[in-house]
Amino acid sequence: MRKNASSPDAENPEWTPEEIRGARPLMEVLPKATVEAVRRYRGQRGPQKSPTKELISLRVDREVVAAYRATGPGWQQRAGEALRLYAGKAGLSRQSVSTRRAAKTGGRRRDRRTASR
Secondary structure: OOOOOOOOOOOOOOOOHHHHHHOOOHHHHOOHHHHHHHOOOOOOOOOOOOOOOOOOOOOOOHHHHHHHHOOOOOHHHHHHHHHHHHHHHOOOOHHHHHHHHHHHOOOOOOOHHHHOO
16 A cells, blocks of 8 residues: 555556546436445435334333333334333233233224224
C-alpha cells in the first residue's frame, strides 16, 4: 500500500477539468434495472421475506426497561427472548391460546364486532 493514498499515480491519474465537467452521477449512468434494484429512499427498508415481528405498544415498569437497556445493544432482542421463554413455559403458545379461547366460548367462535355490544 502506498504511504500517501491521496496522491495521483499511473493507475489513478488526477482528473482534468474536462473530465470533471463531463462526469455524471453513477445512478444516471447505470442501467435502469440496476438503479431500480439498488435505489433506496430515505427511511426505506427492503421488503421483508416473511414478517417475523409485530409492532405493539406495551407498558413496562421503568426499572425493567432500565435493566434491559443497561445490558447494552441488543436489549430489545433479549427482552423478546425472555417473553418468548416465559410464553413457552406458561403454555401461552399460539395453539394453546386458541384452545383456551374455544373452551371459554363453549367451542363457538366469537365475533369481535358483536362481542362488545
